[in-house]
Amino acid sequence: MRNLMQKFMIFMQGRYGTDKLNHSLFVLFLVLWLVNIFVFNRTASLIIYIVELIILGLIIFRSLSRNIVARSAENRKFLPIYNAVTGWFKLTYKKIKDRKYYRYIKCPVCKAQLRVKNKKGKHTVRCPRCGSEFDKTI
Ligand SMILES: [Zn+2]
Structure with a gap:
């Protein structure tokens, strides 16, 4: 077993390995695989099966690629999308978790998400990011 691991490590030397883009492609692959279970149209x-194979091929190609600079550039281009999607899920989770004591509102100037106490009435809110003040009625 140890010998096999060493052989694999030698095989992977100088190759790109994995990153957030590969992880996300794998999640997409799993989602498509799950969706395909419930698709009865042949x-x-x-088509979904072919897309799954393409994604799997892309993951293997990227992991084994020796062109590390190009793969890193792809990952860097992908990261803003990844952060936007995961950020949305994190914020939604926080909104649900805090819904009893806090409200989330958007700053009208810089569009930042602000957390305010869930107290009824008119409040003056000051945005910590841009410093603008505005009234909010809850
Ligand atoms: Zn603001």
Whole structure:
């Protein structure tokens, strides 16, 4: 077993390995695989299957690629999308978790998400990011 691991490590030397883009592609692959279980149309199922194979091929190609600079550039281009999606999920989770004591409102100037106490009435809110003040009625 140890010998096999060493052989794998030698094989992977100088290769790119994995990153957030590969992880996300794998999650997409799993989602498509799950969706495909419930698709009963043969043509649609075949198309999803082909897309799954392409994604799997892309993951393997990226992991084994020796062109580390190009793969890093792809990952850097992908990271803002990844951060936007995960940020949305994190914020939604926080909104649900805090819904009893806090409200989330958007700053009208810089569009930042602000957390305010869930107290009824008119409040003056000051945005910590841009410093603008505005009234909010809850
Ligand atoms: Zn602001």
